[in-house]
Amino acid sequence: MIGPFVNGAAIIVGGVSGAVLGERVSKNLRHKMPMIFGCASMGLGIAMVVKVTFLPVAILSLLLGSIMGELIHLEAGIEKVAGIVPRMMDKVVTPPKNGLSQEEYMEKFIAILVLFCASGTGVFGAIKEGMTGDASLLIVKAFLDLFTAGIFAIALGFPVATLAIPQFIIQTGLFLGAATIIPLTSPAMIADFSAVGGLIMFATGFQICGIVSFPIANMLPSLLIAMPISALWVQYFVH
8 A cells, every 4th residue: 555655745745845945935936836736737637538438427427426516515515624724723833924815725725635635546546556556646646746735835834734634544445445346347437437537637727727716626526426327328328
């Protein structure tokens, strides 16, 4: 189980380093690097989407999952839970003077929460390592997360490093449950699942770049229904 540890360590190192360096990092680097990270997120998303087996499955999953998220107000719930972390850390350390409003702060925090904890790369990477022992996807993700955490911690502070905890829990759970999940799936189901994760990562990239604000958290239920919809599609529409 190398991947979850490497990925978690990358976020801790990046988050702490960025928070400690703070204002000593040039404004030019701070302002421009998030655009690069957003671009990288979109690139990873595209790479995952192009491997889709049944495009209608990915689109339908994204639409229905997003509707589910909106109906249960998932993003609002995650925002409340995510808001606990920075408030707790504020009692221990002085928050960075970054000029961000509370709304902007939470928007960026939730965006990287999704990127770290709920990306298709992380989910599929953990499952893949659990079944095959190949941690390459999570190690690639760790490189991205290391620098992403560092840059965002300059603006958001030490709470960024704490995101290693939920990410580690999620990836470890998927790793341990992979032996149960994978035998029930097919290559088409996994490809369609990864494509949905890629679409969410693509949208996350836009949000990180500050181009447009997608309801990222409300899109997450799409990941839960992607495989069942793919299985039903094969059963009823593929002959």
